[in-house]
Amino acid sequence: MASYQALYRQWRPKTFREVVGQEHVVHTLKSALLHHRLVHAYLFCGPRGTGKTSIARILAKALNCLHPQEGEPCTSCLNCQRIDEGSSLDVFEMDAASHRGIDEIRYLIDKIPLSPVEGKYKVYIVDEVHMLTTEAFNALLKTLEEPPPHALFILATTEPRKVPPTILSRCQRFDFRLLTPEQIKARLNQVAEAEGFSLEASALNLLARKARGSLRDGLSLLDQVLTASAHPHIREEQVALLIGTPPGEDMVKIFSLLADGDALNLFYTLEKILSRGVDPKSLVEDLVAWGRHLLFLSLDPSFDTGELGAEGEKLKKLAPRFSPQRILGLLERLQQVEVNLRWHEEPRFLLEVALGDFLLSSPPWEEFQRRLAVLERRVEALERKGVGGGDKLQALQTTGSPSEGQLREKWAQVLKIARQKSIQLQAYLREGIPIALGGDRLVVEVKADFHRGMLEQPHNRQQVERILERVWGYPLKLQVVANREEMEKEGIGPATEIED
């Protein structure tokens, strides 16, 4: 029975044409092959699964191919086939991670002066070259300084910064980039179709996202999914279940419950997701990833959420409901969960505590201080007027309560209209915070007594009250109070009450 070959090996590109992404590398190498501008040492750097080894093998084939076509290997001649099988006598592959000593490099280098047997070049592919020992690097350097014309080195590494500069400067360096989710999606779709499966768009999105720019990881995940699926049409839930990650729909739900501040339903939802067998670690990772998107969205509404698919649009709508500070707070808590997960027996508990803490946690300290100050002033005002006497000021219960939200919104309108009338007027008002609205009065607190004085000048007061009427739709009297601390410091008495 033929043994099963993993998808990423089956679908390793065999020609430059088949390579996904890395156009800048492919274009340059083909041009070098066509116009005889090859150098004797190449360094391929870049994250894993981005095509370094694949392109190295294609280059080896193109160099030794008996019938190359426009820089592409023919893939059918004897040399191409032998290189594909790994049995070529002229192409040497070495994994420096497991063969890192001087002896191994010497073994390789000693035979360099001998001419190639089958093709035109002897190609040495050294993977993970940064793992070589210092002595091995020195031995390699001597060869790179003056290699025979028939030798060509392709060094590949994920960490170019660990390669000595003397080696770097002797190589032509190519930096491979992470693949975009679109590139990965396209390739996964192609592979799935060729294998007789069709994937729903959101399922592809999920796989592409989980691949994190590495096509090899993407194909491995696809491999798992295809192996386990009995049905040729694959849906997102199946993929999510198989790779133990929650589908995008659930993520949107979690974030919308976070926005609502609905802790109870949030816990139920978490419970439901985890009971489906989703790996808690993977859930936390996803929450962090989506939280990051949310953070970017809250900073820049035009941020591209393409990789989240249709759910990205829904997340976009949620973004205005969080301030960047709030999201950062959430991300920090999740980060902590990620760290603690390793030591904790009950991952669900950790997650609940973190999210619950986020929801039930008090808003930032400054907010608290501000609210306390407002309360104090209100109590003072009440005391002065006598409890229960006079107009009752509409209480501002909590931040985020509709009344305060509305008040702020209307205040913004007031400022806008004031700006149209006079820049000074707006400047005086800008210093003010509307702190209470009651009966026919609007109480505005300003920071300095100066602003209070200016606003109370009859001319200005008239103008402001006209604006208030325009905004609220009914006549309102303006009451200005100056900041208490400021007044005390300057020895001024309590804010003057406005006589109706």
Next chain:
Amino acid sequence: MNWEELESSWRKGISPVYLFWGPESFLQERYIKKLREKIISPQGEAFDYHQVEGEGARGEEWVMMAATPPVLSPRRMVVVKNLPLELAKAPSPALAEYLVSPSPTTCLVLCCREELHKGFKLLELVEAQGQAVAFLPLKGAKLKEWLVREAEAQGYRIHSRAVQLLVEGCGHDLRLLYGELEKLMTYAWGDRIIDEQKVKLLVPQALADTNIFALTDALGNRQLPLAVRYLRQFLQQGYSPLHLLSLLTRQIG
């Protein structure tokens, strides 16, 4: 003599002894190659060209080689690489003796990567019979001119902004710069123009070090969305977060 005058001096004849000194090893190698092509006939390569390691040697061996007449070429060429500084200060008796009356049928090239100064015995000895050639690092406008000339020599046009980016990204290591230029020329085979965009595409170092300014600027001006966008670009290119952090601290600190 400076390396730039070397080639034209060959019109008057090749000296029996050269001393190449200075840290610019890329150019030293290039001129050794040129000299070799000039002196050694292709069939004489195996007989008349020798390259030896200077480190740890005293010179007796090279003198023997240099004193031997050539076989197939008009002259023999002996190249001594990595000549140690001590030997430049105080040449061994065998070397000193040879340099007083070098063989007219040999071209001995001594290469030292160090900077030599007036008063070094070897400089005096060589200059009496041959040429001492300085290979000092190219800097500033000269470096840029060199890059433009290199590109033009192969029929390419390189924009000044591209030159600027290359130099900012790769420093003044000519080997590295030439390597990047060669890559760019291969890429731009079709239109023979090297512009800013191509440099950014193929020379990530250039991109990183220019954009790190953009990133710090964005941070300084508190343009959060812009800063985040730059940061994402870096990460997309596979930059490690730690490296970025160090670049940032270097810029800000």
